[in-house]
Amino acid sequence: MEFLSYLINxxxxxxxxxxxxxxxxxxxxxxxxxxxxxxxxxxxGAYVAFFALTxxxxxxxxxxxxxxxxxxxxxVIIERLAYKPLRQASSLAVLITAIGVSYFLQNGAQLLWSSxxxxxxxxxxxxxxxxxxxxxxxxxxxxxxxxxLVMAGLTLFVNRTKTGSAMRACSEDKGAATLMGINVxxxxxxxxxxxxxxxAIASVLLCSTYPSxxxxxxxxxxxxAFTAAVFGGIGSIPGAxxxxxxxxxxxxxxxxxxxxxxxxxxxxxxxxxxxxIKPAGLLGRKMSEKV
Amino acid sequence: MRTENTTGxxxxxxxxxxxxxxxxxxxxxxxxxxxxxAMQAGGxxxxxxxxxxxxxxxxxxxxxxxxxNVGVSGELNLGQAGFMSVGAFTAVCVSGRLAATLPVPALRxxxxxxxxxxxxxxxxxxxxxxxxxxxxxxLAIVTLAFGQIIKSLIxxxxxxxxxxxxxxxxxxxxxxxxPGGKMLLNGPMGATGTERIATFTAGTVxxxxxxxxxxxxxxxxxxxxxxxxxxxRIAAELTGINISSTKMLSFVVSAGLAGSAGALYGLNYSTLxxxxxxxxxxxxxLVYVVLGGLGNMTGTIISTIVLVLxxxxxxxxxxxxxxxxxxxxxxxxxxxxxxxxxxFFKTVRSRFVKTAAAGGKEAA
Amino acid sequence: MxxxxxxxxxxxxVGIDFGGLTAVQNLNLKVYEGEIVGLxxxxxxxxxxxxxxxxxxxxxxxxxxxxDGMDLEKKNIVETNRAGIARTFQNIRLFSGLSVLDNxxxxxxxxxTYSPFAAVLRTPAFRRQxxxxxxxxxxxxxxxxxxxxxxVTAGNLPYGAQRRLEIxxxxxxxxxxxxLDEPAAGMNPQETEExxxxxxxxxxxFGVSILLIEHDMKxxxxxxxxxxxxxxxxxxxxxxxxxxxxNPEVIKAYLGD
Numbered sequence: 001m002e003f004l005s006y007l008i009n010x011x012x013x014x015x016x017x018x019x020x021x022x023x024x025x026x027x028x029x030x031x032x033x034x035x036x037x038x039x040x041x042x043x044x045g046a047y048v049a050f051f052a053l054t055x056x057x058x059x060x061x062x063x064x065x066x067x068x069x070x071x072x073x074x075x076v077i078i079e080r081l082a083y084k085p086l087r088q089a090s091s092l093a094v095l096i097t098a099i100g101v102s103y104f105l106q107n108g109a110q111l112l113w114s115s116x117x118x119x120x121x122x123x124x125x126x127x128x129x130x131x132x133x134x135x136x137x138x139x140x141x142x143x144x145x146x147x148x149l150v151m152a153g154l155t156l157f158v159n160r161t162k163t164g165s166a167m168r169a170c171s172e173d174k175g176a177a178t179l180m181g182i183n184v185x186x187x188x189x190x191x192x193x194x195x196x197x198x199x200a201i202a203s204v205l206l207c208s209t210y211p212s213x214x215x216x217x218x219x220x221x222x223x224x225a226f227t228a229a230v231f232g233g234i235g236s237i238p239g240a241x242x243x244x245x246x247x248x249x250x251x252x253x254x255x256x257x258x259x260x261x262x263x264x265x266x267x268x269x270x271x272x273x274x275x276x277i278k279p280a281g282l283l284g285r286k287m288s289e290k291v
Numbered sequence: 292m293r294t295e296n297t298t299g300x301x302x303x304x305x306x307x308x309x310x311x312x313x314x315x316x317x318x319x320x321x322x323x324x325x326x327x328x329a330m331q332a333g334g335x336x337x338x339x340x341x342x343x344x345x346x347x348x349x350x351x352x353x354x355x356x357x358x359x360n361v362g363v364s365g366e367l368n369l370g371q372a373g374f375m376s377v378g379a380f381t382a383v384c385v386s387g388r389l390a391a392t393l394p395v396p397a398l399r400x401x402x403x404x405x406x407x408x409x410x411x412x413x414x415x416x417x418x419x420x421x422x423x424x425x426x427x428x429x430l431a432i433v434t435l436a437f438g439q440i441i442k443s444l445i446x447x448x449x450x451x452x453x454x455x456x457x458x459x460x461x462x463x464x465x466x467x468x469x470p471g472g473k474m475l476l477n478g479p480m481g482a483t484g485t486e487r488i489a490t491f492t493a494g495t496v497x498x499x500x501x502x503x504x505x506x507x508x509x510x511x512x513x514x515x516x517x518x519x520x521x522x523x524r525i526a527a528e529l530t531g532i533n534i535s536s537t538k539m540l541s542f543v544v545s546a547g548l549a550g551s552a553g554a555l556y557g558l559n560y561s562t563l564x565x566x567x568x569x570x571x572x573x574x575x576x577l578v579y580v581v582l583g584g585l586g587n588m589t590g591t592i593i594s595t596i597v598l599v600l601x602x603x604x605x606x607x608x609x610x611x612x613x614x615x616x617x618x619x620x621x622x623x624x625x626x627x628x629x630x631x632x633x634x635f636f637k638t639v640r641s642r643f644v645k646t647a648a649a650g651g652k653e654a655a
Numbered sequence: 656m657x658x659x660x661x662x663x664x665x666x667x668x669v670g671i672d673f674g675g676l677t678a679v680q681n682l683n684l685k686v687y688e689g690e691i692v693g694l695x696x697x698x699x700x701x702x703x704x705x706x707x708x709x710x711x712x713x714x715x716x717x718x719x720x721x722x723d724g725m726d727l728e729k730k731n732i733v734e735t736n737r738a739g740i741a742r743t744f745q746n747i748r749l750f751s752g753l754s755v756l757d758n759x760x761x762x763x764x765x766x767x768t769y770s771p772f773a774a775v776l777r778t779p780a781f782r783r784q785x786x787x788x789x790x791x792x793x794x795x796x797x798x799x800x801x802x803x804x805x806x807v808t809a810g811n812l813p814y815g816a817q818r819r820l821e822i823x824x825x826x827x828x829x830x831x832x833x834x835l836d837e838p839a840a841g842m843n844p845q846e847t848e849e850x851x852x853x854x855x856x857x858x859x860x861f862g863v864s865i866l867l868i869e870h871d872m873k874x875x876x877x878x879x880x881x882x883x884x885x886x887x888x889x890x891x892x893x894x895x896x897x898x899x900x901x902n903p904e905v906i907k908a909y910l911g912d
Contacts, residue, residue: 034428036574082621089628092367096581097624099574103617111610223435223570230432262461265443268436275429276421291525291703291712291744504775511774511781515761519750526748529710531736531765531828540771 005134006256007249012140014248015147016209019202020225021232021240022154023195029171029235030191033091036098037078039222040105041196045071045203046120046213047113053121060123060204067200075196076189084185109215117214120207143205150198151241158237163190171235224251227271233284242282247271313506316589317499323596324495339603348494349375349556351595354579355501355588356548361577362585363509364541365521367431370418370438371549371576376568377414378407378550379557380445383482384475386558388452396488403488404497404554411550412543414441419542423535438573445565450476481564482557489559497555501548502588508544509586517541582623660687663864664709664832669718670888671708678704679888681718686832691858691865693879695872695899697908701888702868703745706834709866710742711735723831737765741830743821745837745868751810755801755820758809759792762827792827798860799823799853814841819853826861833857835867839874847871851878876900884908 020042027035045067052063082101086094125138158164169177170187178184206221207213224247232243247267254266274282327344330336353375360368382403393399422433449460453472460466463478476482508514516537519527528534557563579598583590601619605612626632664686671679679701686692694702707713709720711732720727723739730738750758767788773781796802799819804812809820818838825833838854839847851874858865869875875882876896884892884899886908892899899905 028428034431082625085625086628088630089624092361092581092585093624093628095367096578097621099578100617100620100624103620104614107613107617111614219570223439227432227436230429234428259447259461261447262443265440268439268443271436272421272433275425275433279425279429281429290746291707507775507777508771511771511785512764512767512769513771513774515753515757516764518753518757519761519764522750522752523748525712525732526744526750527761528732529712529736529742530762530824531733532761533733 005136006252008136008144009140010249010252011245012137012143012248013209013252014228014245015143016202016205016221016244017225017228017247018147018241018244019150019198019205020221021229021244022150022237023199024226024229025232025234025237025240026167026191026195028229029237030167031079031083031188033083033094034098034226035083035195036095036222036226037101037105038195038199039218039220039225040102040109041071041075041078041199041218042203042206042221043109043213043215043218044074044105045200046207046217047109049200049204049207050118050120050213053123063123064201064204067204068197071196071200071203072193075192075199079189079192084188106215106219113215115215117212120211120213122208122211123204124208139208143209146201146205147241147244150201151237154194154237157194163187167191224267227268230281231271231274233278233281236281236283236285239281239283246282312588313502316502316506316592319589319592320495320498320502324491327491343599343603344491345489345494345559346556347596347599348491348498349552349559350576350579350599351592352494352497352501352552352555353549354576354583354591354595355498355505356545356552357576358580358583358586358588358591359505359508359541359548360545361580362587363514363521364517364538366423366538366542367428368434368542368545369431369570369573369577370434370436370441371545372568372570372572373434373438373441374411374415374546374549375553375556375572376441376445376565378404378411378553379563379568380448380476380482380553380565381410381550382407382554383485383557383563384450386488387473387475387482387485390486396486397493400488400490400493400555400558403558404493404551407554407557408547408551411553412547414550415543415546416539418546419539423538423542435570435573438568438570442565442569445476445481446479448476449474449478479565481562481567483562485558485561485563487559487561489555494555497551498592501551504544504548505588508540513537513540578620582620660689662686663688663690663723664866665719665721666705666709667719667721669705669708669715669720671704671713671716677888679708679715679885682885682888682890684883684890686864686866688831688864689858689862690881691854691867691879693875693882693896694866694868694885695870695875695882696885696891700885702885703836704888705885706742706836706868709735709834710740736828736830739829739831740834741825741828741832742834743818743825743836743838745840747814747817747821749809749812749817749820749824751808753809754806755796755809755812756789756792756805758820759795759823759827760788762824763788763791764828766829795823795827798856800849815846818842819850822853822857826857826863830863833863833865835865835869837868837870839869839871844873847874850874854878 023038024035027033048070049063049067052058052066058066078101082097083094086097124142127138128135129138129141158167166177166182166187167190169180169182170184174184225244228243228247229240231247232239232241250270251263251267254263258266327336331341353371357368357371360366385406386399386403389399389402418437422430425433447461449463449466451458451466451468451472451474453469455469458466458468468474516527516532517540519530519532520534520537524534553568579595580591582598583594602612602616605615608615662685666682666684669679669682670677682705694705696702704713708715711727711730725738727735750761753761767784769778769781769784793802793805796805799822801816801820801823804816809817812820822835822838839850842850854865855878857863879896882894882896882899883890884905891908892902892905
């Protein structure tokens with residue numbers, strides 16, 4: 001029973017990672033860049049949601065929608081201003097730019113809202129659901145449910161819509177996609193918009209679990225979610241889902257049974273082992289070079 | 292340096308090329324040292340700048356090492372701070388342990404730096420075995436993971452020594468010492484009460500040693516193999532180059548240099564927390580390397596100095612300084628990769644070269 | 656025919672499958688010492704795949720490759736080169752960031768014996784070997800008529816020069832067998848003429864055997880002593896240039912039905 005409750009809590013945390021990881025993996029799949037500023041978009045989402053809930057007194061759903069709107073806009077603007085001019089540049093240049101954007105967002109947030117921690121209000125039910133000796137918070141269940149919804153919605157979008165298939169085409173071969181009349185810049189914008197919108201959802205779930213809002217709050221979940229994306233095979237949407245869930249479960253189980261302090265070390269060690277066995281992640285495709 | 296020799300009828304051998312790049316870097320380091328020393332003697336250096344001297348040398352050494360990895364070998368390494376951390380805490384422990392028995396600080400410093408570098412190089416080797424099987428972004432993420440693991444482990448290490456020798460544990464209250472014992476590592480608190488034996492002169496010597504090692508390695512069989520493996524893996528293998536051992540060499544040397552840099556850094560502060568060497572530090576060093584130019588050691592030295600000083604120079608802007616730092620970083624990347632700006636500089640350079648050549652002819 | 660000559664490469668019933676697709680089937684091919692052998696066939700016949708198997712870029716699914724009396728089955732890419740096989744690539748693969756001279760010096764990698772420590776300490780052994788290697792490399796560049804551009808970054812060379820540089824680099828590894836994958840591709844008739852002369856010169860002065868893939872029939876018929884024709888991954892014909900030119904099956908494969 002104890003194990004089962006840890007497992008479900010792990011899935012809850014993993015769901016948050018999975019939603020963030022989707023942002024990393026989609027951007028990587030299409031723009032082939034590691035967007036290190038993604039974690040900071042989560043932070044922005046958290047602040048927007050916080051002010052919407054406490055300052056504007058909005059109910060939960062409108063607050064989340066507002067956060068999504070702001071994050072989506074930010075994602076698109078960041079891409080246009082900072083990444084788009086670097087389409088032809090080396091991946092390292094793009095990486096450093098993303099780091100610059102990350103610093104910008106963190107320090108901007110600190111200027112605007114100070115570095116002191118704000119307490120995120122408990123807007124999602126704090127009750128527990130009991131089944132025999134098993135008790136799980138509603139929050140965890142809601143988080144898992146949201147993650148499944150997001151995943152299902154995204155899968156449908158990518159596989160069933162015209163924009164979705166254009167996205168898949170771009171991730172296969174941008175040059176060929178352009179020749180087929182696909183507006184690659186538009187598709188990249190859409191990808192950033194979706195990833196950032198999802199980051200806003202993740203931020204509310206994350207801050208409901210760990211209710212403190214501060215300028216660097218996105219850094220660690222960002223790195224973890226990035227790890228999750230690689231874990232599952234970066235570029236693969238189901239991979240991000242699987243990687244996120246597994247990472248959450250491993251983290252919670254490691255905390256529960258091995259050591260709280262060393263749980264991060266264990267998570268990253270598992271990642272390394274996985275990559276050694278499956279060098280392209282769990283669901284990733286290995287690209288072979290033509291000689 | 293190397294890539295600039297694109298034209299010219301007569302042969303410029305590796306030795307000549309090595310000499311050119313090397314001379315520039317060494318001259319720069321020695322000149323800066325002399326100027327700073329003179330300013331220090333004349334009281335022209337504020338206490339803030341004086342306090343930055345040793346850390347800057349540390350970052351330069353770590354960045355030179357990383358440039359061997361990222362620029363020359365072409366592998367993205369996101370865990371350089373982890374190797375600095377290994378070097379730093381090894382050195383702090385070594386120095387702390389030897390404090391009573393070896394009263395000469397300079398000698399202790401040398402031993403601590405060598406052992407710090409060796410420990411980091413050993414870590415580099417162990418980590419390199421799995422890491423170098425991977426390629427590209429996957430390799431990068433694994434180095435990131437290792438950086439996190441090292442940080443996480445050191446944050447939970449308790450090490451002390453007493454009459455019974457070393458006592459070590461991953462749990463705080465299990466590391467019990469006899470009276471008169473001394474704690475070297477205190478978990479998240481790191482190392483405290485370290486004797487500050489690092490000096491700017493030692494840092495400068497370390498930079499020169501790092502340049503010496505890296506240049507001599509690049510302009511040799513090993514350097515050619517490292518760059519061949521970077522430029523075309525399959526062709527390199529079919530030229531008889533063992534890719535893993537080649538990449539391992541650059542990885543281990545890079546880690547060792549980071550370790551020596553960390554060692555000096557650790558011995559420059561009386562307290563050192565493991566969190567100092569986190570992902571952000573790795574990224575910071577990577578930024579020095581990329582802005583300085585891949586494979587360009589002189590550039591690395593300059594960019595490290597500028598970027599360490601920049602936030603300090605912007606201090607008058609107070610809260611805005613890090614924001615401006617971020618903007619500067621983004622603008623530099625956008626401008627250096629902008630085609631118009633690139634063409635502009637190319638035209639300027641070619642005009643300059645033409646004028647110089649014409650001037651040379653006239654003189655002849 | 657080449658009875659008195661030593662057998663260098665003996666390909667026995669080699670084949671390879673990719674997924675369910677057979678790319679090369681039951682190929683037999685012999686190269687004797689000092690020979691220039693051509694491997695021709697229509698596009699997609701599996702010629703480059705044969706090279707990839709000989710150099711262990713791909714592991715053959717079936718058959719045996721005996722090179723210089725050694726079974727290559729357990730050898731990896733690096734070891735095939737050390738055993739004495741060097742090659743060039745259809746899609747040129749130079750060390751594009753290195754100078755022309757350094758590309759060739761890299762080819763001498765395994766004949767240089769000093770350690771990285773010796774390099775860092777700039778020992779006399781290091782200096783001597785670097786000097787010798789540089790001299791050898793320059794000699795080779797002269798033969799390949801690249802000595803005028805030895806300081807140019809390899810990636811900036813014109814196409815024909817890049818192809819010649821690949822040959823120079825391959826030769827620097829000291830091979831017994833040189834595999835040339837479409838060496839004349841993209842060259843004009845005059846350059847091709849020059850290349851033919853060079854290939855003969857290489858064979859004569861380095862004592863290597865050469866197996867080459869080429870679409871330029873003038874080159875193939877002009878310098879190859881024997882030719883193997885591949886079609887749909889199978890050997891269609893084998894013989895002297897005269898025999899091949901007269902072979903109706905070959906003509907059919909090239910011209911279509």
